[in-house]
Amino acid sequence: MAKLSLEELRALRARESARMAKRDIHGKSIHVVVGMGTCGIQAGAKVTLNSIVDEIEAKGLKDVIVTQAPCQGKCDQEPVVEVYSPALGAVAYGKVDARLARQIVDEHIIAGRIIKDHQIDLEA
Amino acid sequence: MGFRNYILVCGGTGCESSKADLIYKTLIEEAAAQGVADQVQVIKTGCFGFCEQGPIVKILPEDSFYVKVRPEDARELISEHVIKGREVTRLLYNKTPKKPLEQVEDIQFYQKQLRVVLRNCGVIDPENIDDYIANDGYVALEKALFEMSGDDIINEMKLSGLRGRGGAGFPTWMKWNFTKQAEGDVKYVVCNADEGDPGAYMDRSTLEGDPHSVLEAMTICGKAIGAHQGFIYIRAEYPLAIHRLEVAMKQAREYGLLGKNILGSGFDYDIEIRLGAGAFVCGEETALLQSIEGHRGMPLPRPPFPASKGLWGKPTVINNVETWANVPVIIARGGAEFAKVGTQDSRGTKVFALTGKVKNSGLVEVPMGTTLREIVFDIGGGIAGGRKFKAVQTGGPSGGVITEENLDTPIDFGGLQRIGSMMGSGGMIVMDDSDCIVDVAKFYLEFTRDESCGKCFPCRIGGKSLYNLLDKITIGNGTEEDLEELKTIAHAMQKGSLCALGQTAPNPVLSTMRYFPEEYEAHIRDKKCPAGKCKKLIRYQIDPSKCIGCTACSRKCPVGAISGELKKPHSINQSACIKCGVCRQTCKFSAITIE
Known part of the structure; x- marks a missing residue:
């Protein structure tokens, strides 16, 4: 490794900070939870999860964390994705495939609109 | 595709001793075996602080806090x-x-804690300089090298109000300023990592979890005072901290953050490690400098202070690890910002190693001004085993006990002194009602007696005399005159000793006599140890109304002192009893009592 100049150190820090920021979970206001129970995985939750994470990276969103959760008891609706945000509260979507996953990122998270057609009620 | 999960495994000495390294390796193997190696990054970090619950594994982004993890759990x-x-x-x-x-x-x-010194511990991989740089690492060095003069740096330190964390609490900026103004072409910067208080491991954990913070700080100081060489004096019994320092220094040199012409600024600076052999007195600054020079570690009279005549007679700044770890934060964020935390008397935070009879032992960092009650009961979770709180020893062998009545004193340098203890480097040992206060004082005097370098007689002879008197009291031969004798010798040591070791060694005696006079009296007048600790003063008795004659105790007694027929109450032959307490631990019916 060559010795760094001031500019190179700053460029390295910018790059590494972006890498570390992905690890950081503090101060993020939007939280996406993907159901990864056996039923969810069987219904394609892995594809859903990857689509959401990739879309978030592609759109450069920094205020979102994506976590996994076990089965929520709505096995017929899997894969289930829940989104928590200050603007829209807790909203759950059912049968989320890759296309809907990207739509959730674009419409729900970025545009702030609930996608009513796919919304489900976890309490019911 | 980025990582879905990050697994942080504690790599502090405490967790490593419980196989954290094997857990780390097994997690990597399992991730590969189960086909998710590209989705999960396993990182070994510094100490999380919650040592009681180690080994600790934290998984992000869920922020799941796993405790007491074993390799087979991976x-x-x-x-x-x-x-x-x-x-x-x-x-x-x-x-x-x-x-x-x-x-x-x-x-x-973790509530009530504020992590400034330990900001990177449990967050970054200490063996990866890029992790440190990502979290604003070397920002302060950039500022110091390119935007600030030596006086600017010292002024920022002055604004911060930072006082030395090694124990004495001397304003750090003044040390730097004296050294800067001292005459001489060659000056040195020294890091005191000779942490020796029983139960203390703040500095070790800082070096293990965030070694670059100390390297960066020492380089900034070098720029401020005009020094080009630093030394880290660390005890050889801290192998992991030494290893991480060596890795950090190598990486810093490769990046040009140590060595010639740092970042093209024209400033040259490098650091070397010096290993100590683990003598407590070498934590005293003049003895430490002697040891670096290759001499026997013995203190010198001060003045001259190291700031004017230090290492090889040259002006030298010497600060403790925790003090150094604060410096990059002060320079990067500004002294005034740093000073917002803490009290008028003491700015910033303090790291404590909370140990003893507390439920959650571990490494704790709190703002100055936090009360002991908050540390022991809120953070520490109170006394383990449902017993009663008795006292806390702060300041190690140089400090004193703090009792219930002073638990609400805000902790800062002045506050602790007013109640007869001291900040010290941050050891905090909690005692419950099964700890004998005379025995505690004896423990510390045994330590300082053994660790005295022997150069000046008040410490060499005084320490031994104090120990002998305390020993005499704990075996039941103490007299009222002994109490006066203890005070006389203690005051002579405080006045006559050459260095802080001897001057402060009597503190545990004076402070325990001040707060627990009745316990000393009980040993001397009644020949009783109220805590049931001093073997010569206690008798194990069997309560015949509770003993069912199960014979369990007589079978366990190593000296055959317990006799009795099956199903009939047993008795202890007092002349044969060695008071080991095994019978009491064995008895399931609480029939054996201490008197």
Whole structure:
């Protein structure tokens, strides 16, 4: 490794900070939870999860964390994705495939609109 | 595709001794075996602080806090948590799955804590300089090299109000300023990492978890005072801290953050490690400098202070590890910003090693001004085993005990002195009602007696005399005159000793006599040890109304002192009893009592 100049150190820090920021979970206001129970995985939750994470990276969103959760008891609706945000509260979507996953990122998270057609009620 | 999960494994000495390294390796193997190596990054970090619950593994982004993890748990953590998103409930600290958005800070141990010195511990990989740089590492050095003069740096230190964390609390900026103004072409910077107080491991954990913070700080100081060489004096019994320092220094040199012409600024600076052999007196600054020079570690009279005549007679700044770790934060964020935390008397935070009879022992960092009650009861979770709080020893062998009545004193340098103890380097040992206060004083005097370098007689002879008197009291031969004698010798040591070791060695005696006079009296007048600790003063008795004659105790007694027929109350032959206490531990009917 060559010795760094001031500019190179700053460029390295910018790059590494972006890498570390992905690890950081503090101060993020939007939280996406993907159901990864056996039923969810069987219904394609892995594809859903990857689509959401990739879309978030592609759109450069920094205020979102994506976590996994076990089965929520709505096995017929899997894969289930829940989104928590200050603007829209807790909203759950059912049968989320890759296309809907990207739509959730674009419409729900970025545009702030609930996608009513796919919304489900976890309490019911 | 980025990582879905980050697994942080504690790599502090405490957790490593419970196989954290094997857990780390097994997690990597399991991730590969289960086909998710590209989705999960396993990182070994510095100490999380919650040592009581170690080894600790934290998985992000869920922020799941797993405790007491074993290597064989790695498979399940990968298959359940990483692959299926199911938290492994049995390993979670609070045993209940978390709700969305709930974070580790919600664990009571971490509430009331504020991590400045330990900002990177448990967060970054200490063996990866890029992790440190990512978290604003070397920002302060950039500022110091390119935007600030030596006086600017010292002025920022002055604004911060930082006082030395090694124990004495001397204003750090003044040390730097004296050294800067001292005449001489060659000046040195020294890091005192000779942490020796019983139970203290603040400095070790800082070096293990964030070695670059100390390297960066020492380089900034070099720029401020015009020094080009630093030394880190660390005890050889800290192998992991030494290893991490060596790795950090190598990486810093490769990046040009140590060595010639740092970042093209024209400033040259490098650091060397010097290993100490583990003598307590070498934590005293003049003895430490002697040891670096290759001499026997013995203190010198001050003045001259190291700032004017230090290492090889040259002006030298010497600061403790924790003091150094604060410096990059002060320079990067500004002294005034740093000074917002803490009290008028003491700015910033303090790290304590909380140990003894407390439920949550571990490494704790709190703002100055936090009360002892908050540390012991809120963060520490109170006394283990439901026993009664008796006292806390702060300041190690140089400090004193703090009792219930002073638990609400805000902790800062002045506050602790007013109640007869001292800040010290941050050891905090909690005692319950089964600890004998005379025995505690004897323990510390045994330590300082052994660690005295022997150069000046008040310390060499005084320490031994204090120990002998305390020993005499604990075996039941003490007299009222001995109490006066203890005070006389203690005051002579305080006045006549050459260095802080001898001057402060009597503190545990004076402070325990001040707060627990009745316990000394009980040993001397009644020949009783109220805590039931001093063997010569206690008798084990069998309560005939509770003893069912199960013979368990007589079979366990190593000297055959217990006799009795089956199903009939037993008795102890007092002349044969060695008071080991095994019978009392064995008895299931609480029939054996201490008198």
